[in-house]
Amino acid sequence: MSGPRWDTHLEQPHGLQLPGGRGGQRVHRRLRPAPEPQLAGGVADGAGPVADGAVGVPGARVHVGRLGCRTTHSNGEVVQSCILVFLATKPHVLPGVLQEIAPLVTPNHVLVSLVAGVTLQTLEQMLPPGTKVLRFMPNLPCVVQAGAVVFARGRCAGEREAAVLQGLLAACGLCEEVPESYIDIHTGLSGSGVAYVYMFAEALAEGAVKMGMSGPLASRIAAQTLLGAAKMMLETGEHPAKLRADVCTPGGTTIHALHELEKGGLRAAVMNAVEAGTIRARELGKN
Ligand SMILES: NC(=O)C1=CN([C@@H]2O[C@H](COP(=O)(O)OP(=O)(O)OC[C@H]3O[C@@H](n4cnc5c(N)ncnc54)[C@H](O)[C@@H]3O)[C@@H](O)[C@H]2O)C=CC1
Ligand SMILES: O=C(O)[C@@H]1CCC=N1
Known part of the structure; x- marks a missing residue:
């Protein structure tokens, strides 16, 4: 099939399916035209269409429209116009989409999936x-x-495809290539894990509200506490157990509070949550 070639456009991929769902927008919100556009250069210069098979979502249509992207309801059109295609549907929808596009996929295409499991x-x-x-x-x-x-x-994606994907995703934050078996674990740890952290933040703030602080201030302080704790972990490279111990004055407030968390089974509950998220990701892959 003739059409755009991945190898000649590798450094500036022309044409992507920018998925319209929440998971997909998570990524392409970061890739919107900015002072130094990562992808938008290829889009804005009219070199190729960026199509979104998910334009049924009004917010997504408006969002990709702002990027100067073309949208379509046809997954086939996406594959025929684009060499780098992101798959970002719910897991149960994916088999139908793959069946639909398979006859149009060529060796030039690069297909990238973020579908859990x-x-x-x-x-x-x-x-x-x-x-x-x-x-x-x-x-x-x-x-x-x-x-x-x-x-x-x-098996067929090489160093160049990995480098380009890493280059694109680096705009979103930390991005590492891992053995595939780690992806479901990452889902339990981090993809879903942000929700555990929000639940913890909510509980932190509610504790402060119970003790008499205003809700909005308690929320802001809870968020800053998580941000600061995470930043220290990353910047010092210390094990969290060491940083936690640094906060514990003998006979002080922290060790009394931590004892309550241990009694409540926080550590086991969080480990169980990561395990449950990982197992569920593995199950989704089998359905
Ligand atoms: N929500 C999250 O935080 C994360 C989600 N994911 C994964 O992202 C995927 C999508 O999840 P969300 O974005 O949350 O869901 P969503 O419901 O927001 O988005 C799914 C998108 O797929 C589109 N769609 C439905 N049928 C289609 C078809 N036949 N052809 C083309 N597009 C079609 C919908 O219009 C919608 O825009 C899931 O597989 C999920 O596991 C991955 C990481 C994080
Ligand atoms: O809950 C889910 O299935 C998706 C995967 C990671 C975050 N949300």
Whole structure:
């Protein structure tokens, strides 16, 4: 099939499916035209269309419209116009989409999935032999460039495809290539994990409200506490147990409070949550 070639456009990929759902927007909100556009250059210069098969979502249509992107209801049109295609549907929708686009996929295409649980093997089996496939898992803070993203490549995706994907996703925050088995673990740890952290933040603030502080101030302080604690972990490279111990004055407030968390089973509950998220991601891949 003739059409745009991935290799000649590798450094500035022309044409992507920018997925319209929340998971997808998480990523492409970061890729919008900015002082130094990562993708938007290829889009804005009219070199190729960026199509979104998900324009049924009004917010998404407005959003990608602001990027100067073309939208379409046809997944086939996306594949025929674009060489780098992101798959960002719900897991149960994906098999139908793959069936629809498979006859149009060529060796020039690069298909990238962020669909939870769906393995590279499944993607490769449902696409023509030799298709270049990669898989990644973002999380919500990609929207504010503080995301945590991991990706893995299929058998036919090489160093160049991995480098380009990493270059694009680096705009979202931390981005690392990992063995594929880590992707479902990352889903339990981080993709879903942000929700555990929000629940913890909510509980922190509610504790302060119970003790008499105003809700909005308590929320802001809870958020800053999480931000500062995370920043110290990253910047010092210290194990969190060491940083926690640094806060504990003998006989002081922190050790009394931590004892309550231990009695409440916080540590086991969080470990169980990561395990449950990971197991569920693995199950989604099998359905
Ligand atoms: N929500 C999150 O924080 C994260 C979600 N994910 C993954 O992202 C994927 C999508 O999740 P969300 O964005 O949350 O869901 P969503 O419901 O916001 O987005 C799904 C999108 O797929 C589109 N769609 C439905 N049928 C389609 C079809 N036949 N062809 C093309 N597009 C179609 C919908 O219009 C919608 O825009 C899921 O597989 C999820 O596991 C991954 C990481 C984080
Ligand atoms: O809950 C979910 O299935 C998706 C995957 C990671 C975050 N949200």
